[in-house]
Amino acid sequence: MISGANYIGAELSKKGKKQFNTFNPKLNLPTEWTFQEANEEEIEAAAALAKEAFIVYREFSGKRRAEFLRAIAKEIENLGDELIQVYTQESGLPEGRAAGERGRTMGQLNAFASLLEEGSWVEASIDPAQPDRQPMPKVDLRKMQCPLGPIVVFGASNFPLAFSTAGGDTASALASGCPVIVKSHPMHAGTGELVASAIIKAAELTGMPNGVFSNLNSSGIEVGQQLVMHPVVKGVGFTGSIKGGTALYKLANERTEPIPVFAEMGSVNPIVVLPSALTEKGDEWAKQYAGSIMLGAGQFCTNPGLILGIKSTSLDDFISTLGTEIDKLDPICMLHPNIHSNYEKGKKELSDQATVDVVANHDADVAPNMAQQRVLTVNGTNFLKNTKLHQEVFGPFSIIVRCSDADEMQAILAKLEGQLTGTILGNENEIKKYKSIVHTLQDKVGRIIFNGVPTGVEVCPSMQHGGPFPAATDSRFTSVGTGAIQRWVRPVSFQNWPNESLPEALQNENPLGITRIVNGLHTTQAI
Ligand code: NAP
Numbered sequence: 001m002i003s004g005a006n007y008i009g010a011e012l013s014k015k016g017k018k019q020f021n022t023f024n025p026k027l028n029l030p031t032e033w034t035f036q037e038a039n040e041e042e043i044e045a046a047a048a049l050a051k052e053a054f055i056v057y058r059e060f061s062g063k064r065r066a067e068f069l070r071a072i073a074k075e076i077e078n079l080g081d082e083l084i085q086v087y088t089q090e091s092g093l094p095e096g097r098a099a100g101e102r103g104r105t106m107g108q109l110n111a112f113a114s115l116l117e118e119g120s121w122v123e124a125s126i127d128p129a130q131p132d133r134q135p136m137p138k139v140d141l142r143k144m145q146c147p148l149g150p151i152v153v154f155g156a157s158n159f160p161l162a163f164s165t166a167g168g169d170t171a172s173a174l175a176s177g178c179p180v181i182v183k184s185h186p187m188h189a190g191t192g193e194l195v196a197s198a199i200i201k202a203a204e205l206t207g208m209p210n211g212v213f214s215n216l217n218s219s220g221i222e223v224g225q226q227l228v229m230h231p232v233v234k235g236v237g238f239t240g241s242i243k244g245g246t247a248l249y250k251l252a253n254e255r256t257e258p259i260p261v262f263a264e265m266g267s268v269n270p271i272v273v274l275p276s277a278l279t280e281k282g283d284e285w286a287k288q289y290a291g292s293i294m295l296g297a298g299q300f301c302t303n304p305g306l307i308l309g310i311k312s313t314s315l316d317d318f319i320s321t322l323g324t325e326i327d328k329l330d331p332i333c334m335l336h337p338n339i340h341s342n343y344e345k346g347k348k349e350l351s352d353q354a355t356v357d358v359v360a361n362h363d364a365d366v367a368p369n370m371a372q373q374r375v376l377t378v379n380g381t382n383f384l385k386n387t388k389l390h391q392e393v394f395g396p397f398s399i400i401v402r403c404s405d406a407d408e409m410q411a412i413l414a415k416l417e418g419q420l421t422g423t424i425l426g427n428e429n430e431i432k433k434y435k436s437i438v439h440t441l442q443d444k445v446g447r448i449i450f451n452g453v454p455t456g457v458e459v460c461p462s463m464q465h466g467g468p469f470p471a472a473t474d475s476r477f478t479s480v481g482t483g484a485i486q487r488w489v490r491p492v493s494f495q496n497w498p499n500e501s502l503p504e505a506l507q508n509e510n511p512l513g514i515t516r517i518v519n520g521l522h523t524t525q526a527i
Pocket of ligand 1: 186242247
């Protein structure tokens with residue numbers, strides 16, 4: 001049952017005056033669910049509860065926090081068909097995608113639980129005292145990762161489950177020992193409330209402190225701004241536009257006490273098509289890329305928005321096949337009229353550039369909010385000159401650049417902004433032959449793919465989902481995979497601390513049995 005209320009800890013609260021409805025993009029009508037935006041009193045109450053909860057929650061063992069995360073996954077599953085129905089109505093996405101994303105969300109929660117149960121993620125490092133060291137005795141120093149404090153998570157529009165209320169940001173922050181306040185995304189506030197109810201139920205079942213989680217509704221930027229500025233908040237997780245992410249990043253840096261904002265933003269995910277990929281597998285790649293560009297109406301941060309090849313007849317053939325293949329596919333409903341109108345605007349702006357030609361363009365009559373695909377082509381010199389063409393157009397849109405030679409291709413890569421992914425299509429010999437192109441691409445991205453498509457982000461410890469600005473605000477961290485936990489912690493050294501008062505991870509006996517670095521060497525041995 002959707003109440004439209006905020007969760008201030010375990011309490012449902014509707015004190016604000018501003019109301020909004022979510023929207024069904026397929027019907028092109030508002031949904032039946034009305035939500036109450038959080039007011040200042042509710043923001044204060046959520047922050048105060050999170051502060052209190054942190055005092056208790058940070059002390060809980062990894063095993064206890066793991067129980068909480070596993071219980072959240074279970075409670076999300078227990079929401080059953082209602083969650084799937086609300087998700088599909090609020091997003092226009094099909095049931096299969098809803099079920100898949102629910103599975104991924106539960107999988108992420110369970111993966112963080114396993115990480116906590118294993119325990120070594122805290123990076124415990126111990127340099128025991130050497131009282132007899134000459135000319136000076138050495139103190140005892142022990143270091144480990146400790147939670148930052150309450151974290152604000154912005155729900156993402158394009159992943160109502162996996163990057164929203166109980167998504168990767170929330171799961172990693174709760175795993176680290178930080179309470180979370182979610183700023184629910186207004187496009188899927190009902191999905192958000194259902195998931196929030198599962199988190200609250202799991203918190204109660206596993207004895208977590210009230211305030212370890214809150215969920216606030218809003219349909220404008222004020223609630224998010226107030227949360228980012230709140231002195232209790234110690235970090236922010238965000239997925240969305242470059243404009244939104246950079247605004248929040250700037251705001252957080254203007255605070256008296258600046259805090260980290262881990263924003264994952266736009267990316268065109270360049271694809272470098274080397275000659276052998278065109279001559280040996282041009283048709284195959286063209287078909288795969290038509291599918292990748294269209295996947296989920298192009299509403300993925302890893303959508304291939306830029307394809308670079310060197311002028312040749314085989315590149316012409318590739319472009320022509322890609323055009324034919326993408327023309328065969330039917331447009332898909334976008335998440336919301338706003339995203340659809342942003343797509344149309346971006347598509348028009350780039351198509352209006354004098355130097356581009358159209359490869360494929362869906363222009364038949366369609367229902368409202370359908371994403372009509374378009375692919376453009378331009379030569380390398382004009383692409384280099386016109387940085388408007390470097391922008392992300394969020395949707396089923398891509399530009400194919402005909403470079404005059406490898407040097408021009410490299411010059412283009414060097415001029416691009418930071419990206420989440422970069423892909424090389426070719427053979428192993430070409431990786432060596434075009435080494436400087438590969439290196440230039442690697443410097444721009446968080447994940448470099450060989451012979452594949454960038455869409456599809458595996459959740460595992462070796463995943464890097466982030467990249468140099470503006471793909472992300474801090475390229476040293478990932479927002480997908482268990483490594484995401486490192487965003488919400490900071491190292492603390494304990495000097496000459498009595499053994500029994502140390503966190504268990506640092507005690508002599510190694511009661512957790514974790515891998516630690518003792519005198520510079522990895523070991524699970526006690527000291
Ligand atoms: P968005 O505009 O970046 O908004 C994301 C969230 O941040 C929303 O909850 C929004 O609040 C909040 N927000 C935005 N600007 C803010 C500001 N200045 N201060 C405080 N809060 C702010 O993204 P969106 O709503 O998901 O979609 C809009 C466009 O973003 C899309 O058309 C697409 O171009 C891009 N996008 C890109 C990706 C990607 O992965 N590359 C993913 C999603 C979206 P309110 O909604 O309450 O105003």
